[in-house]
Amino acid sequence: MGLIVSFFSAVFEKLGLFPQKVKKSKYEVDDGVTLFDTGLSPPARRVRITLLEKQIPFKKVDINLLAGEQYNKEYCFVNPNKKVPAVAFKNFKGIPDGFYFESNVICELLDTVSTGAKLYPTDKKEKAQIRMWQDYELGIVDDFVPLAYYNLISFVCRTMHADSNEMKESMDKNTPEAAKERFAGVYNAVGKTEKDLYEHAIASYQNLLTLERGLSGKQYLVGDRFTAADISVFPRIHMFSLVGMPIPQEHFPNVYAWIQRIYSRPSVSSSEDFPTKITRFVITSLTSIFVLIGNVKSGQKHHKRIDGTKVIDKAVNEAPVVTEFKLPQEALDNPKVVVDDYPVSSDCLQIKLLLQELNVKYDTRNCHILNMIGRAAGSGGIFTIYHNNQPIKGMRGITEYICSLGAKIDLLPSDPSVKGKIQSWQAWEQTMYIQELYPLIEVDIYSRILVHRYEQKLDDLLNLRSQPEYQTKFTCILKCFMAGLSKDSDCLEKLKEEYGHLIEEPEALKKRREGFYELLHGRLQHLDNTLMHQDYLVGKDVTMADICVFSRLMFFSYVGMKISTQKYSNLSTWILKMQSQQNVAYLLDDINKQITSLSQ
Structure with a gap:
């Protein structure tokens, strides 16, 4: 930002x-x-x-x-x-x-x-709550980022450059072509319609309702004082007005008061320098002038920002009803860890690998694949495990909790610097997954599964529009479905009139795929260089870092990415060592069976 x-x-x-x-x-x-x-x-x-x-x-x-x-x-x-x-x-x-x-x-x-x-x-409970709020913040990124790009950054780009080619030429020579094209698309506002942006705004405001409820009767998110939870969530929420989504007191009284309270702390109010505060003022208070300058300079005078306040009432009134949490029957008084198991999920593979590495017994609870679609980062918020009659939510909180269950194996050492390195690798693999790998998984795996399930039952798919839990991401589900249809499918003809804009041209899809491959190969090269003089990513033994990264790499073959033993010899040696770990072959075989059974 x-x-x-x-x-x-x-x-x-x-x-x-x-x-x-x-x-x-x-x-x-x-x-x-x-x-x-x-x-x-x-x-x-x-x-x-x-x-x-x-x-x-x-x-x-x-x-x-x-x-x-x-x-x-x-x-x-x-x-x-x-x-x-x-x-x-x-x-x-x-x-x-x-x-x-x-x-x-x-x-x-x-x-x-x-x-x-x-x-x-x-306190373990409070620390787990902090992880939950950190995962909450990560989860709202899916709807926040499109608004940031197309309702803010695109206008900034047009104030700085006469056209997208000039902008691309000004970028660092090492900028990947895929990244340049992404910025060019943002400059030209290609890829998101006004309707799409309003849907993201609705989802963002509905995400904000979670924060509103979380602050009920409280001054801070965790406990009775300022903690890392507030530090994690505040900067993102404070950006809402900049991307065209003011937070009115009448709709979000708890959030509004919390923003004022947090901003009053000297450490927070002084965390933005003067140029940044001027930037914030210009964009939020002189919006029409800001937009006009960019449109005039670029010659693209048709651009306008969406106003999120137009959909606040809709977002609040149509938000899914929140019921009192009830522990699933499978988890009630179960001494084992119970895992919410989503099919063909690298996150679930991560969880199971960690549990098996630590010899922790667990049961699984089958969950719906639709919840995995259209929410690369936000899907992190749906993952839950249950233990000792308590839910643990979000991948960061889950992985740290699982590591605390290991009596003999220390996958996440307490030494601050070592732990920091391991968690940095976790952040690295999550970024890779969200930005580069997940879009390919959606097109190559999830789309096939949706076609298998709904091509002959199109009405069932369209009925998802009226189900509150799928309303805000229905467009994502439908786009994923259409990406997997053959050119002569009757479904395409039926959907073209209303949803034809969701169809991605083959050439554009090919170019986007090549861009993701370029970025992913850069990731593989970094891993190979790291493993040149060491057996594992951090230290001399397997840690959470290795298991988290390995679980993502196991999905490369499903999206057409081959990890060459010649080009990535160090990485290939590491992969063989990881594959020799207990029960890894069984879990990978299970993924293969899931893909086969769900898409054929």
Whole structure:
């Protein structure tokens, strides 16, 4: 989200208001903490708030995401995930010198080694609640990001460049072609209709109702004080107004009061610098001028922003009814761990691999595949395990909880720096899955399953529109279904008039696939380089990092990605070692059987 600040920062710099210090390299690391940052990024702001809350001095290095600086070779060494934030520690409180990424990981590490009131409580229940809210924040990304791109960043891009080709040429030479094309699509507002954006706005407001309920009768999200849960969620929610979704007090009184309360903390109010605050003011208070400048400069005068307030009433009135939580019968008084098991899910494979590695007994509870479609990041919020009559939700909370059950095997060591490295790998694989692998899984696997199930029962599929749990993502389900239909399918003819805009042209699909392959091969190369001089991703033994990454790679073959033993020899050796782990072959065979039975 710090993309927007790039424009205004450049203007301020030219005026001499905020001169830049001359250095040999902006990537030089001094003693202490160096934060690689960008102004409006919610994850980066989390780290800033934590540093300010803990009163830790730090040096800030701005990364220009609009210019593709995240793909610069020097920055890829800092953060192989090619995102912000990242931090460098040098001679700081006993933490091994090096780079760390993933905002929640960084915040927890800073909290662990610092004095003062703890942002991560030691109470297991409260800590699990923090993980739940962190997964909640990750879950709202699916609907938030399209609005950020098409209702904000696209307008910013048009204020900076006369056309999309000029923008692509201005980007770092190492920017992958797929990334350039994605930004070009955002510039030209290609890929999302106004109707699509309003559907994302409805879903976003409905997600906000979860936060509204969570704050009922409370001042903070967890316990009776400011914690990492508030730090994790606030920066994203504070961005809603910037992407065209104000949060009115009349609809969200608890959230509105919470925003004011959190912002009143010095560490929060000072976590945005002056250029960023000016950017926020211009976009939210001078919106029509902001839009006009971009439209005039680009010559694309038809663009307009959607106004989320138009659908607030609809979002609130049509939100699924929330009933009191009841423990599933299968989990009631069950001494085993009970897993909500979604078919053909790499997340469920992750959970089972961890449980089996630790020799923890478990049962499964069959769940519907429709919940997996159209929510790459948000699907993380649906995953639940049950143990000791308690639900544990969200992949981060689940994986950490499972690791705590191991009596003899330590998959997530308590050493702060080691734990941070492992969790950084978890963030790396989640980003890979959400941004690059999941779109291919949806087209190559889920679409086949939907066609098998609904091609002869089209009315059953269309009836999902009236079911509250599927209303906001019905378009995603239908698009996935249509992607799997053959050209001569009768269903295509029946759907064309109303839903023809969802059909992706073969050439566009091919180009998009090639772009994902390019990015995924970059991931494989990073893994191969990492494993050149070590047997496992972190330390000398298998950890949660290995199991989490391995579970994603096992889906590559299903989307046409071959992991060449010649090109990726180190990675291939590691994969063979992981495949030799207990019961891995059985679980992989089960995935094959699921795909076969569901799509044939």
